Amino acid sequence: MVMPSLKLQDLIEEIRGAKTQAQEREVIQKECAHIRASFRDGDPLLRHRQLAKLLYVHMLGYPAHFGQMECLKLIASPRFSDKRVGYLGAMLLLDERQDAHLLITNSIKNDLSQGVQPVQALALCTLSTVGSAEMCRDLASEVEKLLLQPSSYVRKKAVLTAVHMIRKVPELSNIFLPPCTQLLRERHHGILLGTITLITELCERSPAALKHFRKMVPQLVQILHTLVTSGCSTEHSISGVGDPFLQVQILRLLRILGQNHEESSEAMNDLLAQVATNTDTSRNAGSAVLFETVLTIMDIRSAAGLRVLAVNILGRFLLNSDKNIRYVALTSLLRLVQSDHSAVQRHRPTVVECLQEPDASLSRRALELSLALVNSSNVRAMTQELQSFLEVCPPDLRADCASGILLAAERFAPTKRWHIDTILRVLTMAGTHVRDDAVANLTQLIGGAQELHAYSVRCLYSALAEDISQQPLVQVASWCIGEYGDLLLEGSCEETEPLQVEEEEVLALLERVLQSHLSLPATRGYALTALMKLSTRFRGDNNRIRQVVSIYGSCLDLELQQRAVEYNALFRKYDHMRAAILEKMPLVERSSPQAEEQPEEEGRGASPTPTEPKASELLNLLDLLDDSSGGAQHPAPQSPSPGDAVGCLPAMPGAPPPLAPIPDLRVFERQGLRLTLSFERPSGVPALLLITATATNSSGSDVTHFVCQAAVPKSFQLQLQAPSGDTLPAQGSLPITQLLRVLNPTKAPLRLKLRLTYNHFGQSVQEVFEVNNLPAETWQ
């Protein structure tokens, strides 16, 4: 005997009574079997009860597609109770993706044209919820007819159904545009609301419609005015605000109509001002209307005073105790920060306070807005605030905050030192969250700020000594220590506290970084190279460094191994070149702000940054040149000659093929010591002249401690790179070469003064002279 099926209420009870998922499934499966049977050959009068049960089961997530046909049958039934459930079922089970979907078209059509009002309502509801494009095309004329129906109940539904139809089939706009004029004269709020929604939809899709409806701006203004001022019936008002739903919809339409249109904007100006000032915002309904008003004011061509009023309203919203209102204020201000920057700036303090919001979605908005408000006058204060925020902010905002601070610092840094400090602080606080190019940017920045080298290396050293876990910080610190380790030992720097650091301590720290499991492979690379550079910067013996380097020669990490092996080779076979190769790096030209690559391979055979010239020598040289100053340089130790045997050294920078070869010039000769200058003008850089000074010794006695200095006139820039050596053996075949880079942007005639000092034949010699007969091609 078949168990009798349950009433809906009982079914629900039983399902809820089920203690386990399995039990629930069992109940439902049993019942579904009944339902299926009933659909097949059960009493048609009970069909709607069966479907209701099925719909409940469907909501719990169980399959119910076998009820689709029942929906069709129920919709077609003459009984209202059948139709009610049938249409509900159709909306839940028969959306446009279902094959059976179109089958309801006929029923809907019949119900629209012949049904009583509640039935028409059901049909319209279903049509506007799930009606496919095809169905909409079929039934458009029916709906159009209903727009003229006497019953306002049906008309209001017909209007909104038209909205849906236009969304599905934009061409239907042609049918539904003409009735709007009449509909706008309705007094029924529901119809008005629907009509405004319809007009909005039409205007959004067609510029012609937009133009057409602009004529109605005065009428809309009037409707809104009535809502706002007249004592509105309590039937439609919420907390003393007259039909806020309708007000908001009208405001939205006005926004669309007034955009980029002076005349319309002007027509609504006064009303907007009125709504903005008079709406009671003690409850959410009023705030909703005010909010929409603000959005409209900002989007149309409103008077400047009105715009400021709108921004101020948003500012007031920021202080509201309701966090929802603060949220929309922050979102809107963010949208306005570009177009109305100064107006939004006025609320900066409040925005910054919102950073303290416990709600993450609010503090995120506050962060975005704060970052957008940073400018050159408030950068110091803002960065302070943002850094305090960085310390306490939720983890998912860290990356954005850190990047934001760095970006702002880059754009508005008042001084280089502040910039370096800021980046340092960010790296210390949130190092793991910064973008990859932060390291490159910082090294670039420090490299370029010569006067801050000592300061930077000290700060970084202290930071590193405290914490070797923040990778970007460790990388920059390692690089810095490697480059400027000598400055670190010097003891005093006027900008930081005196720091006594021993060579051993520095080496130990770098070794710690190298060995730490916290260090990424890239970081290790930095540390190893830094150690290597220190072998030339530090005066102590290099055994410790040599040991480390040789250990890493068998490291499993390929990159480290390669470096170690090469550095090892530097110690052994190419020791005479080591100092030159590991010199200070020049400033790299950044191709773009987003350049991701490292600023050159560290220490691999580039050339030195100009170091401070020894004061006395500079003056001596300068005295001899008419237009004083210029670029007299004291060369730092050894530099490589291009393309030598240590693997991957890059070619000397800036050597594209020259234009026409300029003849060499012998500038000095004395007792077998000869100095020759060769010139090169790289194409692509017209202001640049590369001079290679070559010294040779054909005498029987060694030349030692050979130093060549140069000076040029003021308008020139001179960069003297380190010579390849300072010794010329007797009858030696190996010359000393030295590269001079001369920049002559003004194309002034080149003048060059040289000063040579050396020991030869047991005597110390000093020669100063101006180079004559410089070929014109060197500067023209």
Next chain:
Amino acid sequence: MQFMLLFSRQGKLRLQKWYVPLSDKEKKKITRELVQTVLARKPKMCSFLEWRDLKIVYKRYASLYFCCAIEDQDNELITLEIIHRYVELLDKYFGSVCELDIIFNFEKAYFILDEFLLGGEVQETSKKNVLKAIEQADLLQELLPTPPVI
């Protein structure tokens, strides 16, 4: 409005109204994810959140979450009013509504919603008119006698 979901604090769905065509699978996925996201929110947090490319407005009334998905240009604050108005309608109809009323009378909950919103837009701003319409439909249903339910 793209859709409205009502669910309990345990994540059980009590009503789902979809105004956009999506497959059953997609609807289930969205429902699952959204329910999880909303239930994870702490009580003090604001009623708005961004989810995929939609704005979600939600509010909790007793043991039920009312959750709407609106589009970028829609007004969040007025959506809160929409939710509130719906709750008021349910309250008036059932007389101090509670979750159980909505569970056992889910069809009625749908019918009431369908008199308030149509195609995702507000159709009637007068509480009185909405309730009157429901009353009339209920009456119509009763006029045609239905046989006793088995």
